[in-house]
Amino acid sequence: MRARCGLPDSTRKGPSALLLCMMGIVACNVRFVQLTGAADPLWLAPLYVITLAAPFLLRFRDSMVYRGIWNLAIVLFFLRLVLHASTSELAFVLHDGLMLAILCQVHVLNNLRREQRPDLLFINSYLIAVITGYITVDLSFAFTFAIYAPLFIVGLQLQNLARFDSRQRAAALPAMGRESVRRSAVLVAATLLAFFFFPRDFNRPALFSSYFDLEADGSSYEVGFTQSLDFAGIDREAGQSDRVVMRLEVLEGDPRSIPRYWRGATLCDPRRSGGWEVREDALPASSLMRDPAWELRWQGLRLARATDAKGWARPDGEEMTRVHVTRAGGVEQRLFLPREAFTVDLDAIHTEGELVVRSDGTAAYSNPGELRYEVQLGLEPREPAHRAPGPLEVESFVQQPRSLFNQSARTLARELSRRLPDDAGALRVTREFAAYLASRYPYRAPGTPGAARTLDEFLGTEAGGHCELFASTLATMLRSRNIPARVVSGFMLAPPPPGERVLLVRSRNAHAWVEVFSGGEGGWFSVDPTPQLEAGGEDAGWMSGVLAGLEERWAALTRFDSGSRARFWEALRSLPGDLIRRSESELGALAGLAAAVALLVLLILQVRRRRLSPPATVEALRREFDRLGVQLEPQETPREGFRRAGSGEVDPDRLVALRLAVEEHERDRYASVGASDLLP
Amino acid sequence: MRPTHFGVKSLLFFTAITGSFYAAPYVNLFFLLVAFFAAHWVLGAWWTYANLRGIEATIEDPGPIQAGTRGRVEWSVVGESRRFGLSLNLEFESGAKGTGGLAFTGGDPRSALQLPALGRGVHRARQVTVSSSYPFGLLTRTVTLAVSPVLHVYPEPTAAPPGRLAQELAAADATSGRLGAQGRTMPAGLRPRVEGEALREIHWRASARRGSLVVNEWESDHEEGQAVVLDRRCEGDAFERRLSAVAGAVTEAKRRGSALRIVSQSLDQTYTGSGVHWDEALRFLAEVEPLPESAAAPEHTSPHAGEVRFA
Numbered sequence: 001m002r003a004r005c006g007l008p009d010s011t012r013k014g015p016s017a018l019l020l021c022m023m024g025i026v027a028c029n030v031r032f033v034q035l036t037g038a039a040d041p042l043w044l045a046p047l048y049v050i051t052l053a054a055p056f057l058l059r060f061r062d063s064m065v066y067r068g069i070w071n072l073a074i075v076l077f078f079l080r081l082v083l084h085a086s087t088s089e090l091a092f093v094l095h096d097g098l099m100l101a102i103l104c105q106v107h108v109l110n111n112l113r114r115e116q117r118p119d120l121l122f123i124n125s126y127l128i129a130v131i132t133g134y135i136t137v138d139l140s141f142a143f144t145f146a147i148y149a150p151l152f153i154v155g156l157q158l159q160n161l162a163r164f165d166s167r168q169r170a171a172a173l174p175a176m177g178r179e180s181v182r183r184s185a186v187l188v189a190a191t192l193l194a195f196f197f198f199p200r201d202f203n204r205p206a207l208f209s210s211y212f213d214l215e216a217d218g219s220s221y222e223v224g225f226t227q228s229l230d231f232a233g234i235d236r237e238a239g240q241s242d243r244v245v246m247r248l249e250v251l252e253g254d255p256r257s258i259p260r261y262w263r264g265a266t267l268c269d270p271r272r273s274g275g276w277e278v279r280e281d282a283l284p285a286s287s288l289m290r291d292p293a294w295e296l297r298w299q300g301l302r303l304a305r306a307t308d309a310k311g312w313a314r315p316d317g318e319e320m321t322r323v324h325v326t327r328a329g330g331v332e333q334r335l336f337l338p339r340e341a342f343t344v345d346l347d348a349i350h351t352e353g354e355l356v357v358r359s360d361g362t363a364a365y366s367n368p369g370e371l372r373y374e375v376q377l378g379l380e381p382r383e384p385a386h387r388a389p390g391p392l393e394v395e396s397f398v399q400q401p402r403s404l405f406n407q408s409a410r411t412l413a414r415e416l417s418r419r420l421p422d423d424a425g426a427l428r429v430t431r432e433f434a435a436y437l438a439s440r441y442p443y444r445a446p447g448t449p450g451a452a453r454t455l456d457e458f459l460g461t462e463a464g465g466h467c468e469l470f471a472s473t474l475a476t477m478l479r480s481r482n483i484p485a486r487v488v489s490g491f492m493l494a495p496p497p498p499g500e501r502v503l504l505v506r507s508r509n510a511h512a513w514v515e516v517f518s519g520g521e522g523g524w525f526s527v528d529p530t531p532q533l534e535a536g537g538e539d540a541g542w543m544s545g546v547l548a549g550l551e552e553r554w555a556a557l558t559r560f561d562s563g564s565r566a567r568f569w570e571a572l573r574s575l576p577g578d579l580i581r582r583s584e585s586e587l588g589a590l591a592g593l594a595a596a597v598a599l600l601v602l603l604i605l606q607v608r609r610r611r612l613s614p615p616a617t618v619e620a621l622r623r624e625f626d627r628l629g630v631q632l633e634p635q636e637t638p639r640e641g642f643r644r645a646g647s648g649e650v651d652p653d654r655l656v657a658l659r660l661a662v663e664e665h666e667r668d669r670y671a672s673v674g675a676s677d678l679l680p
Numbered sequence: 681m682r683p684t685h686f687g688v689k690s691l692l693f694f695t696a697i698t699g700s701f702y703a704a705p706y707v708n709l710f711f712l713l714v715a716f717f718a719a720h721w722v723l724g725a726w727w728t729y730a731n732l733r734g735i736e737a738t739i740e741d742p743g744p745i746q747a748g749t750r751g752r753v754e755w756s757v758v759g760e761s762r763r764f765g766l767s768l769n770l771e772f773e774s775g776a777k778g779t780g781g782l783a784f785t786g787g788d789p790r791s792a793l794q795l796p797a798l799g800r801g802v803h804r805a806r807q808v809t810v811s812s813s814y815p816f817g818l819l820t821r822t823v824t825l826a827v828s829p830v831l832h833v834y835p836e837p838t839a840a841p842p843g844r845l846a847q848e849l850a851a852a853d854a855t856s857g858r859l860g861a862q863g864r865t866m867p868a869g870l871r872p873r874v875e876g877e878a879l880r881e882i883h884w885r886a887s888a889r890r891g892s893l894v895v896n897e898w899e900s901d902h903e904e905g906q907a908v909v910l911d912r913r914c915e916g917d918a919f920e921r922r923l924s925a926v927a928g929a930v931t932e933a934k935r936r937g938s939a940l941r942i943v944s945q946s947l948d949q950t951y952t953g954s955g956v957h958w959d960e961a962l963r964f965l966a967e968v969e970p971l972p973e974s975a976a977a978p979e980h981t982s983p984h985a986g987e988v989r990f991a
Contacts (some may be wrong), residue, residue, distance in 0.1 A: 119686045123693045126717065130697050133709045141709075149716070153816075160765050160817040164783040168791075172764060172784030179764075183727070183815065190719040195712055204706040349706060370707055558708045643891075 018158040028148035032132035202561040230275035246505035253321030259338035264490040266360040303344035327371040335363040342378025397484030408459040413477035426518035438531035467530040471512040474529040484517035617668040624658040687818035724816035744832045744962035756790040765814030803831040832966035837928035870894040907941035912971040
């Protein structure tokens with residue numbers, strides 16, 4: 001027995017159970033980080049590979065060169081973190097920190113010395129789970145944690161047994177595996193009990209909220225939604241992630257009437273590269289270019305239409321539509337809202353952050369954690385008032401840099417304008433341009449091989465492109481015709497399945513479209529030049545149904561609050577009454593259920609009894625000894641007991657019965673034995 | 681119960697994430713993760729406690745152990761409860777300690793405990809404990825067992841018996857002419873096996889016929905072939921050297937299957953080829969203490985050709 005031992009050496013049969021367990025834990029950790037979207041999958045792919053290659057790589061752990069390479073990689077990554085923290089927004093610290101943590105985790109796995117205990121690996125793994133869990137509400141996190149938790153439990157037990165020799169470990173492994181299943185189930189049950197019954201304040205503010213104020217000013221955290229477009233070499237594949245970024249629950253109204261376009265940011269400033277970015281000083285000199293019907297004001301935790309929002313109305317009764325939104329944690333502190341939003345109420349838990357409302361109608365909340373709010377939709381004005389902005393106001397939305405990247409768009413706009421009458425208004429021009437783009441250029445998903453990566457390439461070839469290229473081209477074309485336009489970045493919802501009141505918005509539902517100002521239309525209106533774009537509707541079929549059900553339950557767990565607890569208590573209290581009521585109305589079904597439960601209990605008891613009780617031959621042996629009034633002594637074999645019994649005055653018939661029982665027992669346990677051998 | 685090193689680290693980590701939980705705005709998932717970790721601590725403590733609840737163990741008598749060697753003691757857990765990750769710790773009055781581990785009691789509930797190298801004498805265990813930090817390694821529980829094994833450590837035999845004794849023994853064997861093919865004396869018959877005798881002594885075929893275990897009885901078991909006389913009237917290294925020489929004689933006689941008579945103050949005993957008897961001789965050598973110079977000399981009334989006097 002080794003007194004203190006870390007990772008048991010792999011045997012010829014393969015890696016040890018503990019190593020396999022730790023590989024699983026680290027792979028789960030990489031998956032956790034991947035779910036946050038903090039790192040590109042291309043960055044994480046090598047970590048998956050290195051994790052799975054641990055049994056091979058561990059043989060080099062004593063090599064100075066091998067260890068040097070690992071340590072150099074860690075130091076370089078740490079320097080990258082410091083560089084980011086000092087030169088970029090603070091938000092990058094989270095991404096880099098998670099990457100550094102997972103890199104260290106893989107490093108520990110691949111460098112564990114023989115005498116080293118893997119304590120750090122276990123603790124670090126849970127730390128990664130906690131941090132990523134804080135910024136992820138995705139069901140995928142639950143799936144991954146469901147794999148991670150048993151591995152964590154089994155791993156701790158295997159680590160505990162690592163100090164024993166391989167023979168003893170091998171003997172303990174099957175029983176330990178069975179114990180682990182039981183222990184994991186008990187642990188999960190205890191956790192859920194604490195979750196449902198532990199008294200806690202669901203609206204508790206942060207103790208040190210100021211230290212968690214990670215307000216990012218226009219950071220471009222890539223989870224599909226983006227606050228800046230740049231076609232110069234940016235890889236947008238992350239936009240195809242299935243990560244759930246928003247969960248919408250229709251509290252009131254028809255789910256199919258929910259607006260499809262949910263705005264996150266408007267990108268007003270064009271870049272020389274052909275891309276766009278958020279204008280930080282989003283307030284023009286005059287308020288005319290602001291959309292008065294779109295202005296929101298802050299009333300505590302409520303955003304509401306301004307009193308001068310002419311024409312907008314709050315619907316009542318059956319027309320009222322209320323949607324509760326749960327936005328995943330992250331660093332894109334935007335509130336995603338449809339243009340039709342009339343009031344926005346943040347949940348009471350959000351008391352510590354700062355709500356910022358921009359003149360373009362977008363809003364942001366400074367706390368980067370999970371955000372919950374309720375949106376009530378309003379009715380747009382039927383006859384909007386005409387508005388006439390001044391030349392200076394118009395100028396700020398028609399600017400575009402002279403750049404090779406947008407030359408083609410300007411040329412195309414000029415050519416298309418020739419087909420239109422001279423007095424064509426902004427609305428007509430916009431529709432013509434958008435229709436031309438939608439009919440002329442194919443849509444290609446981000447990252448599709450061969451798709452265009454610049455505006456010129458998009459317009460000059462048949463390569464096609466994704467929504468950002470369509471929107472950027474249209475905005476550039478409109479601006480070149482002196483029509484105020486801006487690109488909008490947000491999410492486009494898929495139509496919900498019939499009867500479904502919960503909509504999941506995934507990262508791949510991110511979308512870009514264009515808003516155009518028209519005085520005749522009373523302000524800004526939206527137009528989407530991207531053709532045939534489906535926002536990634538859920539696949540039909542039983543699997544999607546199962547996933548939707550799981551999503552629903554997981555969301556119920558993550559959104560559990562004092563109201564949920566009250567309903568849970570109420571349901572528990574009313575359960576006996578409900579059962580009695582149901583027994584009156586559905587007696588047959590209830591009796592069937594009771595019979596099934598009783599059968600199951602009996603079956604379990606039978607299995608347990610069979611497992612715990614001795615074999616039948618031993619029972620028979622005990623019975624015969626009892627009849628003769630003889631008790632086996634400690635260490636005495638049944639045969640010796642039989643001889644001892646035979647030496648006294650006993651009933652010959654019972655002695656014969658005992659002899660048969662002994663024979664049967666020995667035959668059952670050892671092998672056949674001659675009856676004559678037992679004769680005294 | 682006390683926390684292990686890993687338990688201390690885990691506790692610090694738990695404190696940190698609990699602090700972070702309260703420092704950040706309330707989030708259900710964060711609470712679930714903190715609750716899971718707390719539950720794993722609470723249940724881990726209970727399971728560690730339950731793993732040793734009501735535990736009983738037996739330690740088999742290993743027989744005499746040679747001084748300066750690391751002996752092994754068989755120990756086993758009593759009862760049908762399945763226990764994991766047990767460590768048996770044996771602490772002697774001399775301060776020496778021995779440890780042994782048992783990963784699982786479900787299959788074979790026995791294991792060997794490695795003893796430290798002990799000096800000659802009778803070593804009584806001051807405390808026998810069994811400890812475990814199973815399942816999660818956060819806490820260690822230690823239970824004191826109600827067993828007090830006594831170890832007899834006989835002196836390290838001299839590499840070979842003194843030349844004179846070897847010659848005497850060989851001469852005696854040659855003259856008697858009863859040496860078997862393997863250097864043992866010829867079997868003289870069968871007798872019932874006595875508890876503690878080596879398994880290799882059992883005559884399996886005869887045992888099967890008779891229905892009870894019998895062992896070979898050797899002719900030399902009856903004889904009083906050689907004798908050693910141990911005079912205990914000396915101290916220190918001289919006394920230990922005498923004991924080592926006698927131990928050498930015993931092991932040599934045991935190897936040859938000869939009988940050996942040991943004569944000393946308060947002892948005149950002939951030891952024969954069965955293991956129990958040799959163990960008694962070795963126990964005597966483990967227990968025996970020096971006598972003052974004023975003590976009487978060992979009585980030796982029946983001199984023999986093979987006699988060797990250690991004085």
